[in-house]
Amino acid sequence: MKPWEVLGTITADGITLKLARHDREFLLLADGLPLMSSRMHSSEDDLATIGCRRARLLPAPCVLVGGLGMGFTLRAALDLLPSSATVVVSELIPAVVERNRGVLAPLADRPLDDPRVQVVERDVLEVLRANRTGFDAALLDIDNGPSALTSHRNGALYADRGIAAARAALKPAGILAVWSSFADQQFARRLRNGGLDVVMERVRGRPRRGPNHVIYLAQRPDGRAHAGARARS
Numbered sequence: 001m002k003p004w005e006v007l008g009t010i011t012a013d014g015i016t017l018k019l020a021r022h023d024r025e026f027l028l029l030a031d032g033l034p035l036m037s038s039r040m041h042s043s044e045d046d047l048a049t050i051g052c053r054r055a056r057l058l059p060a061p062c063v064l065v066g067g068l069g070m071g072f073t074l075r076a077a078l079d080l081l082p083s084s085a086t087v088v089v090s091e092l093i094p095a096v097v098e099r100n101r102g103v104l105a106p107l108a109d110r111p112l113d114d115p116r117v118q119v120v121e122r123d124v125l126e127v128l129r130a131n132r133t134g135f136d137a138a139l140l141d142i143d144n145g146p147s148a149l150t151s152h153r154n155g156a157l158y159a160d161r162g163i164a165a166a167r168a169a170l171k172p173a174g175i176l177a178v179w180s181s182f183a184d185q186q187f188a189r190r191l192r193n194g195g196l197d198v199v200m201e202r203v204r205g206r207p208r209r210g211p212n213h214v215i216y217l218a219q220r221p222d223g224r225a226h227a228g229a230r231a232r233s
Contacts, residue, residue, distance in 0.1 A: 007103060010095045019099060026070060026104060038107050041072040043213040044179065046203040047139050048076035050215050051177030055136040060084040064135045064169070066124035067091065067142035071100050071108035073179075077139065078114050087117050088135075090124040097121060125157050128169040136171055141179040146187040146216075158187060163194035166218075173222035180214045191218045 004020040004027070011017075018029045026038040036044075048065075055061035061081060065074050068091040077087060089112075091097050097119055100112055112119065120127055124142060146158040156162050166176050176196065180187075183200060191198045196218035205211045 044072040045076040061136040064138040066140040075108035090127040170220040176218040178216040
């Protein structure tokens with residue numbers, strides 16, 4: 001059997017990320033644990049499809065993609081959104097951006113070349129805090145779920161303060177969509193306690209097969225119902 005070829009290794013924030021290739025398959029590992037495979041990205045596509053259901057109908061939506069990975073979520077979002085859209089990609093590790101402009105670029109048809117894309121090499125929580133009411137949708141695919149894996153600092157993203165920052169970064173009726181390899185009812189509860197309306201959608205790693213994954217879909221209320229209640233009181 002042909003061995004895996006290691007294309008690069010980087011240690012960031014105490015986490016070792018490794019990119020490997022076997023024939024036409026690419027695999028990204030975090031401390032030896034599989035994080036993403038180019039052969040199984042259907043649920044990453046679903047993250048964009050589900051998370052952009054509302055944004056795709058807006059005249060000039062602004063969407064945040066947190067975590068570039070191999071570019072599949074970004075590509076799916078670009079294929080859905082109008083030409084007037086702005087898509088901000090937040091990626092903490094410059095080497096990931098570099099690989100997506102190089103050896104990984106053909107996997108998702110070179111999404112970073114799209115003129116709608118703005119790349120920010122910055123922690124996604126910082127991007128959320130810097131953009132109050134800036135996004136119609138925020139698509140987060142950074143870890144294997146709502147727990148720190150690719151960076152120790154990501155734990156704050158899934159805690160109460162991180163959820164508050166995400167809510168504040170959304171426009172009224174904006175959507176926060178979080179990819180996960182597992183269901184976490186406590187995280188769903190934190191989202192609800194943070195003032196978001198939450199549903200959990202189950203998707204598959206490959207079309208109609210593969211492992212079950214979860215998309216947390218959390219919407220910021222648009223405020224109109226509350227305004228109407230105050231007017232009637």
